[in-house]
Amino acid sequence: MWLNIKPISFKIDSENTVFTFEMATFKIEGGAQLHGDLHPQGAKNEALQVICAVLLTSEEVKINNIPEISDVIKLIEILTQLGVKTERTSKGNYTFQADEIKLDYLKTETFARQASSLRGSIMILGPLLSRFGIGYIPQPGGDKIGRRRLDTHFIGLQKLGATFNYNPDELFYSVEASKLKGTYMLLDEASVTGTANIVMAASMAEGTTTIYNAACEPYLQQLCKMLVSMGAIIEGIGSNLLTVKGVSSLKGCTHKILPDMIEVGSFIGLAAMTNSEITIKNAGIQHLGIIPEQFKRMGIILEERNDDLFIPAQDHYEIETFMDGSIMNIADAPWPGLTPDLLSIFLVIATQAKGSVLIHQKMFESRLFFVDKLIDMGAQIILCDPHRATVIGLDHKYQLRATKMSSPDIRAGVALLIAALSAQGVSKISNIEQIDRGYENIDERLNAIGARISRIES
Incomplete structure (x- = not known):
């Protein structure tokens, strides 16, 4: 592609x-x-989450009913530049395989420009941190509808053991961790994308992560069900109390968007x-x-x-x-x-x-x-x-x-x-x-x- x-x-x-x-x-x-x-x-908000989740495994992931709208296509472009093999098998149906990820792309001007135009790009952080121990993201864009803070994302990742850095001159965030460890956390707000990032990071962390005041929107439920089909262990799906028992690796799956x-x-x-x-x-x-x-x-x-x-x-x-x-x-x-x-x-x-x-x-x-x-x-x-x-x-x-x-x-x-x-x-x-x-x-x-x-x- x-x-x-x-x-x-x-x-x-x-x-x-x-x-x-x-x-x-x-x-x-x-x-x-x-x-x-x-x-x-297909649901836009779900698509942005589950497409980011393909970064958690080197095996092939099939996602059906993807809405072919500009925000989603931009995210697919970012993943493709990152090294994810992407194929559109038919309208709305795609296969992804993240077996040759190019982490150096995260430090390029192209990535900075692409990711900063799309708020959903923030959700690549959790999967990258979980699988590769590092993640970079520019200050994301999106709708101009007021302040949309990112604290929940980074506080949650920090509780899992990540080190957080912010470059105010380049408006770039980074998280690093040699190993993530499960813990208990009470989120300051029930952020949907924040919960998604934390759940994806915790899915391969060492031990058990308990997330209280978690978002429970259908998008998040769908992401959790997809992760379970990939081998993750998640309890409490559909509630605001999620328990994630980390596993060593995740496999491929087929998922259909609501x-x-x-x-x-x-x-x-x-x-x-x-x-x-x-x-x-x-x-x-x-x-x-x-x-x-x-x-x-x-x-x-x-x-x-x-x-x-x-x-x-x-x-x-x-x-x-x-x-x-x-x-x-x-x-x-x-x-x-x-x-x-x-x-x-x-x-x-x-x-x-x-x-x-x-x-x-x-x-x-x-x-x-x-x-x-x-x-x-x-x-x-x-x-x-x-x-x-x-x-x-x-x-x-x-x-x-x-x-x-x-x-x-x-x-x-x-x-x-x-x-x-x-x-x-x-x-x-x-x-x-x-x-x-x-x-x-x-x-x-x-x-x-x-x-x-x-x-x-x-």
Whole structure:
């Protein structure tokens, strides 16, 4: 496989396969009702974790249902440059073999540039430290949604016996250890990627590691199940108390990624906002947790049909109040609470609901700033502070107005796309490479069920 990254585009050439991610703008003709089936992609957040886990073994690892989005392809490029043999056997299905790792690549300018553009690159640290005793990473990039500290990652690795160093001039982190030893740790926060890094490092540490206040999101559960299939010994999967008994080595495996619950939630919101009848096929309902119930509290009708979710066309949905009649409050929380990645969707669909709701984004202080664009479109929103916004629904009596806007991050970008699809007139969204980082060919898939989205390349 040959891969190449450039500042505003990159591609993978593997025989006849080419991926490109260019700067572009969406032109959206709003107001159309959609009708048909949507198939959610593989979960982005899970993909970033399990792809890093291939570094833990020299044997072949097969991963199926990988979403071919820019963030994931960038990570595959990093691993390929690191020496991992990578083959795309078919769409979404890949094999990896990390039997000839080139650690010198970690000290190159190419690695610094590639890894700093992708927050998920931080999760190569645990596997590299566990197997090779050393790991380097530049300060990672990702969405500009507020401060996203890395303390949990490094404190956990230090507790396992690693030495941590930070070069403030080059913004580079490093961890080293001749031998990792299991220990007890209480994480300062239930960080998903932090827990993933620690679990991967502990999987081949000497002795037993107990991790309390561990993240337990489905992504992390899937990573743990994959590691167990590779020979790791992990107890407590699905809880916030994980026990990892270190083994001397791990073997290859085959792993399938779950449907992306964030995309499932996005499609539910799309159906509600556009008064559309949509069936989400193979939605992975048993892994959605509280998500369907939260949408029902917004007044949205959902029907489970085996593993499909059917959302009928609704020209009206009413937000519930609490039992004492007070305004509904929707807030993010660690799993099994509501994932913060869907709060942007809940905020957008509230603009056309009957009733009012307080959206409380606890985790990130810059994630609600996109509401200015919705206010320009005619939404009634009061931004109370960086973490809270009150939405007074229009009850579909007044459509949002078309406008020009820019996608600030992945989730806000899709929320704005949903708003534009419900608005009367033609909207334009620039900086859509942010959307492409998390949603695969979203314009093509929505156009197939009646949307009118044009991609204008810069």
